[in-house]
Amino acid sequence: MARLLLLTDDLAPSAEVLPALGLLGHQVRTLPAESSFGAVVAMEDIDVILVDARRELARARSLCQVLRTAGITSPVIAILTEGGLIAVNAEWAVDDILLDRAGPAEVEARLRLSMTRVATPDAEEERIIAGDLTIDESSYSARLGSRLLDLTYKEFELLKHLALHPGRVFTRAQLLQEVWGYDYYGGTRTVDVHVRRLRAKLGSEHEQLIGTVRNVGYHFVAARDDDESLDATVVP
Secondary structure, eight states, X not given: OOEEEEEOSOOSOHHHHSGGGGGSOOEEEEEOTTOOXXXXXXXXXXXXXXXXXXXXXXXXXXXXXXXXXXXXXXOEXXXXXXXXGGXXXXXXXXXXXXXXXXXHHHHHHHHHHHHHHHHOTTSOOOEEEETTEEEETTTTEEEETTEEOOOBHHHHHHHHHHHHSTTOOEEHHHHIIIIIOTTOOOOTXXXXXXXXXXXXXXXXXXXXXXXEETTTEEEEOBOOSSSSOBOXXXXX
């Protein structure tokens, strides 16, 4: 049984913030999001902190950032609506996210993985390096040289997925399945929109990192000074 702390301004029971909690046997404490951080830090026996980010996104992001900078070591998971996913990026400094409609099995798995990562702090996270691009999975951040890319959660996941398979061409349907998941019912146009946004954020000098194969899909091309290409390197 995990010991969870839910930070929310919703006066409803925790099972209404994240319904799956009502079907799991975890111990859940609830505090207002405005609680003093002294009260949060004092709870040393907390396994995971859940932050209610269903409504006030900017406020929830600030709360997650302060939790991390305050030196709290418990993993932080943000609870979002599907519409809120577009606002999530590396600046949130969270360990994971959960949709408020996530089922018990998914919630249980994400809690278990979050606690496992914290329990093995010596295990180094992998970085993906391709030319000037560095993708750091541990901080959900991507950089071009020293420039931090301001990516949403799905933009980061899409870039990471392509970079992990340099040269491999993915159809739009494959990317929807492997990045967005089996339960996503949006059209393939979603992939085109995210690729366009990613290229814009990479900038004109690096937008070619995401190549297009006409009438097929997209692939990752690590750039170099000459006309050849380099494989992306995964660094432990």
